[in-house]
């Protein structure tokens with residue numbers, strides 16, 4: 001594994017924290033994704049400051065750094081079906097979610113997943129909201145009351 005900057009280790013620690021009610025598992029190989037339903041956090045990186053137009057929103061400038069997207073896979077095929085899709089990089093892929101637009105420019109490093117249904121994606125977003133990460137307004141949270149489901153952390 002490549003060396004992670006200190007602040008990213010803090011995020012890993014946050015998610016792997018034993019006192020945290022639910023254990024999240026790091027997966028960087030789509031073949032290892034479980035077919036069960038669950039919630040997940042995508043870890044993406046953006047190499048350079050980039051202007052991205054997300055769906056119907058006005059264009060927005062994204063700083064270089066780490067991005068985290070909190071989502072859930074409640075449909076049939078579970079995490080495997082939902083997350084395999086995020087690993088597809090072909091441009092013909094249909095864009096359904098805000099994250100699809102971000103992924104055109106960002107690199108997917110892997111994801112944390114849990115199949116424990118005691119944790120909702122909004123509760124997980126709340127954990128990020130309390131961390132040193134910065135919430136990126138109204139992305140990925142069109143269907144709930146969270147300020148955002150996308151969080152940013154600068155490169156160390």
Ligand SMILES: [Zn+2]
Pocket residue numbers: 121122125141144145146149
């Ligand atoms: Zn939410």
